Amino acid sequence: MSLGEHQIEPKTLEVILAHSAGTCFGVQGAIDIAEDKRQPILGPLVHNPKIVSDLATQGIPILERYSDLEKIKKEGIQEVIITAHGYPKELKEALIKEGIQFHDATCPVLLKWVYGKIETFEKDGYNVVIVGNPKHAEIIASRTYGKKTHVVYSEEEVDQLPDNLGKVVAICQTTITKEKFEKLVEYMRKKKYPHLKAVDTRCKPVKNQQEAVEKLAQWVDAMIIIGGFDSSNTTNLAKLSKKYLPDSTYHVDSANSVQKDWLKGVKHLGIGAGTSTPKTQIKEVQQKILELFPGKVLFRQESKDGEILDVNFTPEDEF
Ligand code: SF4
Numbered sequence: 001m002s003l004g005e006h007q008i009e010p011k012t013l014e015v016i017l018a019h020s021a022g023t024c025f026g027v028q029g030a031i032d033i034a035e036d037k038r039q040p041i042l043g044p045l046v047h048n049p050k051i052v053s054d055l056a057t058q059g060i061p062i063l064e065r066y067s068d069l070e071k072i073k074k075e076g077i078q079e080v081i082i083t084a085h086g087y088p089k090e091l092k093e094a095l096i097k098e099g100i101q102f103h104d105a106t107c108p109v110l111l112k113w114v115y116g117k118i119e120t121f122e123k124d125g126y127n128v129v130i131v132g133n134p135k136h137a138e139i140i141a142s143r144t145y146g147k148k149t150h151v152v153y154s155e156e157e158v159d160q161l162p163d164n165l166g167k168v169v170a171i172c173q174t175t176i177t178k179e180k181f182e183k184l185v186e187y188m189r190k191k192k193y194p195h196l197k198a199v200d201t202r203c204k205p206v207k208n209q210q211e212a213v214e215k216l217a218q219w220v221d222a223m224i225i226i227g228g229f230d231s232s233n234t235t236n237l238a239k240l241s242k243k244y245l246p247d248s249t250y251h252v253d254s255a256n257s258v259q260k261d262w263l264k265g266v267k268h269l270g271i272g273a274g275t276s277t278p279k280t281q282i283k284e285v286q287q288k289i290l291e292l293f294p295g296k297v298l299f300r301q302e303s304k305d306g307e308i309l310d311v312n313f314t315p316e317d318e319f
Pocket of ligand 1: 024025026027084107108109110174175203204205206233275
């Protein structure tokens, strides 16, 4: 909502935090492993620049994700940490072969559920099609846990799939939107495999956050989505919000990016944050809003059912 020349600027701004915004158990588990083991990490632990730079500041080296093992051995590295996105099966085997110990911070959702689904379906004679970004670390790893996996992220890629694959099942990247998965499943059924089975393998934290942001974006005046620009989950939250607020959805990866102009004429401001966004970063954004807004600011939180909890807290309080 933008105010016309003669409208009165709201004196009170209500800032509503979406339900389950911020770090998920998978990301927190990965941080705990990294801080406990304090060994070099094979790539950014999670897709959040603040978490990665905090770990680097603690003296934990961040290596290239697909490092040359001989080279790292020559540098005297004998232990590494695998990131939350997982690591290709054959590269884990190579680490074992080279005698490099690894601490696996792969999210349990991938280790126990997604890889398990791929293996079980293959045992039952299915070809597995993963709907996800083929360049994303999660998909680069997940696809190696099957012998006949295919990856698609667009209708053009579906067109290139073989015609006669026999029994086929589609699963998806844990952070993709429901809409995108369903659209490509429908297209695959229409164009390639009429009897295609589909299992939505988005994880629970992602589903909860997507639902919460979509609900909130439908009634507030503006939304701020906090998280890394290379975080697939955060980027998808921003896309969902833009469906309803195309001109007043702002994706930021730091509180410093929040602008006073964004609050002009806004009475209700929603905040969403990706699964890799630390709660401290959400508080920094809330603090920034408090500094920038000229009137009174009320901070509220959304309940699981989409109700606004009648709590008013300051950014310093726990939530
Ligand atoms: S977003 Fe989901 S899959 Fe990714 S780390 Fe969190 S719980 Fe695991």
